[in-house]
Amino acid sequence: MTLQVRLRHRFATGQALDLSLQAPLPGIVGLFGPSGAGKSTLVSALCGAFRPDWSEIRLGDRVLSGPGTWLKPEARRIGTVFQDGRLFPHLSVTGNLRYGAKRAPASASGPGFDEVVALLGLEPLLRRRTRALSGGERQRVAIGRALLSRPALLAMDEPLSALDAPRRAEILPFLARLRAHAGLPILYVTHQRAEAMQLCDTLALVEAGRVVACGPVAAILSGAMADRPDAAALLEGVVSGHEPERGLSRIEADGFALSVAILPLDVGTRLRVSVPAHEVVLLRPEGAALRTSAQNALPMRVRAIRPAGEAEAVVVLEPRPGGNAVLLARVTRDSVARLELAAGVTLVALVKAASVSVLNGREREWTSRPG
Amino acid sequence: MPGPLLDPGQWEAVRLTLRVALMAVGGALPVALLLASLLARPVLPGRPLLDALVHLPMVLPPVVTGWLLLLLFGLHGPAGAVLWRLFRARLVFTGAGAALATGVMVLPLMVRTIRLSLEAIDPGLQAAAAGLGAGRLDRFATVTLPLATPGVLAAAAVGYAASLGEFGAVITFAGSIPGRTQTLPLAIYQALQVPGGEAVAGRLATVSIVLALLGLFLSELLLRRLRRR
Numbered sequence: 080m081t082l083q084v085r086l087r088h089r090f091a092t093g094q095a096l097d098l099s100l101q102a103p104l105p106g107i108v109g110l111f112g113p114s115g116a117g118k119s120t121l122v123s124a125l126c127g128a129f130r131p132d133w134s135e136i137r138l139g140d141r142v143l144s145g146p147g148t149w150l151k152p153e154a155r156r157i158g159t160v161f162q163d164g165r166l167f168p169h170l171s172v173t174g175n176l177r178y179g180a181k182r183a184p185a186s187a188s189g190p191g192f193d194e195v196v197a198l199l200g201l202e203p204l205l206r207r208r209t210r211a212l213s214g215g216e217r218q219r220v221a222i223g224r225a226l227l228s229r230p231a232l233l234a235m236d237e238p239l240s241a242l243d244a245p246r247r248a249e250i251l252p253f254l255a256r257l258r259a260h261a262g263l264p265i266l267y268v269t270h271q272r273a274e275a276m277q278l279c280d281t282l283a284l285v286e287a288g289r290v291v292a293c294g295p296v297a298a299i300l301s302g303a304m305a306d307r308p309d310a311a312a313l314l315e316g317v318v319s320g321h322e323p324e325r326g327l328s329r330i331e332a333d334g335f336a337l338s339v340a341i342l343p344l345d346v347g348t349r350l351r352v353s354v355p356a357h358e359v360v361l362l363r364p365e366g367a368a369l370r371t372s373a374q375n376a377l378p379m380r381v382r383a384i385r386p387a388g389e390a391e392a393v394v395v396l397e398p399r400p401g402g403n404a405v406l407l408a409r410v411t412r413d414s415v416a417r418l419e420l421a422a423g424v425t426l427v428a429l430v431k432a433a434s435v436s437v438l439n440g441r442e443r444e445w446t447s448r449p450g
Numbered sequence: 451m452p453g454p455l456l457d458p459g460q461w462e463a464v465r466l467t468l469r470v471a472l473m474a475v476g477g478a479l480p481v482a483l484l485l486a487s488l489l490a491r492p493v494l495p496g497r498p499l500l501d502a503l504v505h506l507p508m509v510l511p512p513v514v515t516g517w518l519l520l521l522l523f524g525l526h527g528p529a530g531a532v533l534w535r536l537f538r539a540r541l542v543f544t545g546a547g548a549a550l551a552t553g554v555m556v557l558p559l560m561v562r563t564i565r566l567s568l569e570a571i572d573p574g575l576q577a578a579a580a581g582l583g584a585g586r587l588d589r590f591a592t593v594t595l596p597l598a599t600p601g602v603l604a605a606a607a608v609g610y611a612a613s614l615g616e617f618g619a620v621i622t623f624a625g626s627i628p629g630r631t632q633t634l635p636l637a638i639y640q641a642l643q644v645p646g647g648e649a650v651a652g653r654l655a656t657v658s659i660v661l662a663l664l665g666l667f668l669s670e671l672l673l674r675r676l677r678r679r
Contacts, residue, residue, distance in 0.1 A: 126577070126580075126581050127580070128580070128581075151580075151585075152577065152581060153580045153581075153584055153585045153588075155581075155584050156583070157581060158581060158582070159577075159578065159581040161578070162453060163574070165572070165574045165575055165577075165578040165580075167575060167578075168597070169593075169597055171597045178579070178582055178584075178592070179582040179583075182582055182583030182584055183583065183587075184583070224582065225581070225582070228581075228582045228583055230581075233538060373530045446525035
């Protein structure tokens with residue numbers, strides 16, 4: 080199944096949108112970009128609240144809009160979670176949850192009431208008035224309400240942006256569970272890179288009314304986003320072992336073996352880690368016998384070198400030719416010259432264990448999805 | 451129930467006033483709700499015209515409104531003739547006619563009150579309900595109406611209070627027939643026309659004030675209970 084969105088619109092202000100993206104489902108499709116880029120407009124058009132000048136939107140084999148077709152919002156089955164929750168103030172938490180459940184198509188499958196309540200930790204909230212909820216609680220209820228309407232796709236428009244950092248940290252694990260749980264496709268709008276890295280499978284970069292890049296999240300991070308000052312590589316891996324006496328855990332990720340500070344996760348847990356490009360040190364010649372405090376001295380091959388900014392460059396490194404997983408190293412152009420770096424050169428990348436951030440350790444019980 | 455204050459004829463005027471007010475508000479409320487939800491729509495072709503029509507009774511002299519009703523609903527008027535032919539019913543110089551004239555007069559106030567409360571509802575909630583699978587009517591019944599209830603009740607209260615005082619349109623369209631169309635304000639006016647009638651007028655005015663205050667008090671009570679819910 081794929082999600083296909085193409086839309087064009089010119090606002091009265093003269094601002095023009097020409098958005099086009101295609102993403103495999105299920106999985107989380109991230110729309111990432113600055114405010115005002117057109118992300119929310121795309122979501123509005125997807126759920127039918129806004130009708131652009133021209134649009135063609137397909138979800139699998141269902142045509143939501145196209146030439147001569149414009150499905151009403153209530154017929155689209157796009158569960159939407161907005162920035163502000165939009166809970167019905169005249170209903171209790173249970174009433175809000177049931178509102179979605181009552182209107183769910185009988186033919187659609189999805190988690191039941193109790194399952195959603197457990198998944199989102201809503202049990203203590205059920206009898207409360209929505210007014211008495213905190214921002215984080217409101218968003219959890221809104222997500223539950225949308226889930227219970229058994230949508231064909233869940234669209235989340237910056238669901239965490241109205242929350243402070245601790246509340247965000249409280250909700251992210253729930254979202255990560257959603258990601259792993261069921262086969263529900265999710266469109267996730269955000270301008271926070273951390274959220275995109277943690278949650279998304281596919282990432283679409285939206286800038287000034289256009290989708291400038293769209294593809295697997297790791298590929299976008301090491302491609303279209305590699306020259307940004309905060310560039311980082313994203314690796315999907317699995318905990319392969321622990322060395323408690325050294326205080327280290329090992330992670331295997333598509334050709335990489337990384338040592339990181341010991342993790343409270345079982346061997347076999349799938350996880351995502353990120354390695355910021357500005358924390359990777361390059362070393363030549365590769366055979367040099369050195370003693371270094373960096374836990375990871377990784378033999379690498381230069382895949383490409385891209386200019387980044389005035390005096391710097393991003394070196395794309397691969398453990399073996401043609402692999403999916405890569406590392407990024409942001410170095411000065413002077414270093415590129417001194418180390419005589421070029422595509423195909425082999426070298427050693429030094430990565431401190433502390434430089435590797437673990438984004439999420441997926442809980443075992445939610446990893447039932449095949450593949 | 452003749453009391454020590456008022457004679458039976460005067461009590462009749464009180465009962466009639468309440469009945470006319472109730473009929474007027476009861477009849478005007480659904481119309482006001484429909485008009486208000488039309489006017490509160492973000493896009494409505496012909497909105498200025500509808501808006502002007504609804505507000506006409508507010509800006510016209512009540513006598514003119516009464517006369518226009520007479521032209522429309524009189525036995526030879528287009529609407530009045532149809533009513534007579536189909537139901538052998540006439541509105542002119544009847545209690546129902548007094549209620550119609552009153553209802554038309556208080557309609558703009560009620561529409562305004564309901565419209566304000568409809569416009570105060572976050573349109574995002576409608577979008578949220580639609581996303582959850584609720585169609586247009588479903589959304590109106592389960593989101594718009596419950597959220598507008600305080601406004602609808604307030605409109606009913608305002609309409610009731612204003613109904614108690616309706617004069618010009620009623621006397622023009624329904625006349626001032628004691629026991630049939632003579633409501634409190636008409637009775638007070640008539641009492642003042644009679645030399646030495648100030649005492650009667652004063653008593654009727656007192657009743658009128660009490661009724662109005664009672665209405666306001668009741669609506670306040672309802673609203674408070676609603677907010678606490």
